[in-house]
Amino acid sequence: MTERMKILGGLLLLLLTALLGVAAKTATLTRIDIRLDEHLTPMRDAVLTLGAKGATVAAQAAVGAVIAVVVPIGLWLLRRRRDALIAVSVMAGSLAVAFVAKISVAEHRPPQRLWVIPPDNKESFPSGHATVAAAVALLLFLLVRGRLRVLVAILGVLFALGVGLARVYLGVHYPVDVVGGYLVATGVSLVVVGFFDIPSIRRGLEDVGTPVSGRHHAGRASRVTAERR
Template sequence: MEKVKKANKEIQSPLSFLKNLLIARWRSLLLLLIGVYLPLQVFEILTVKIWENKAGFPWDVPILLAVHSTANPQLDVLAVTLARIGEPWTAIPILGAIALILLLQKRWRSLAYLLTVSVGSVIINRTAKELMHRVRPQLWQSIAPESSFAFPSGHAMASITVVAILLFLTWDSSRRWLVLILGSLYIIAIGWCRLYLGVHFPSDVLAGWMVALGWTIGVSLIIKPYRTKAKSVDGEPPDDETTLLPEERELITKE
């Protein structure tokens, strides 16, 4: 009896509740800090500095020239190929095929994540480019010139968006490590090709990475695409992606 009273007191204590809540949700809070807040904070700093000075940062040009100093015919072919593969529009048929598979498998939560992240990434990129109006580097004649605005890099954003979608879709399997490793190399390679071709400043690529990272992780915390199965309780069948999570049902009921 005394143990029950003690437990009730602990439950009623605001300090105890806060402690238990932080212990239970520390992973989500850490992910929110590192995966959402910090990337968006870096993006904000880059945006403000470039808005004040269109020339960019002191390290933009030296890095571009250093990358350009390695130019040779073999790397030219590689950079142009990567640029075509990483083209935002190239991702459409790939994501479309994945979306069709998710639709046939009735994985509504994963499909919602794919559509939300993809469409949102395009909107963010186009809006930022039109607002910033940053022109592309003019340091040398590029072998694959671009005519649109530079900030943030669409290729950089698209690469992270595609990798994030694949990563969360494979979250419950051992393949996620393969996706993470190969995806990281792909993201770096796409960023390198934009610098090598001289069509983006390093700050454009960094900004694209940061805003896409914050967006994809932020949406994942809301939609939870990795929650493909919920644990069975009291013998009830587990929920699949055609059903809402308990907390989502509660929110709809309240509204």
């Protein structure tokens, strides 16, 4: 997939998020969402509730903010500068877009009778916790390379799905809110990766931190290679 296709695909997903936000406020979809939430109510027990609360803590906005700072710093020190910028852009961008969407859509939370815990704010769409969880899953896939990539990708997907289910189980989100969070993180990630895949930007980041003599040597070598051709 080219960088342009990634950016376009990401923007389309964000547009779909906006349309889903409009649909989320309709009476028909709200009734469907409430029924789905109510189906989970009989399944509640102490163990599942404890796990759902743990998933909520693990994917709260504060965790996303910490990841947006700590992970990029670590990657930058390891000279993975492009990855560092991708990490901060994906996490911070996802949080920012989710916040703007919440304020813009202003969807009400599910009825209070369904709550196991009080929600952290009044707005329901999209789920901030689902956004953070999906962004973490996507970052794992983007940053980890080699044989571990498939494993961390699977773990990331399970984490994101678990957090989304937990938020619906706790009665503080509709299923459509969780889907919206996933779309936000995926859309932002595609736009960010597509942007940093632009050849001129990629080359510029590769030059950052490279000694001037090294750049001259690389340039000379490329010229010699071109002349031989």
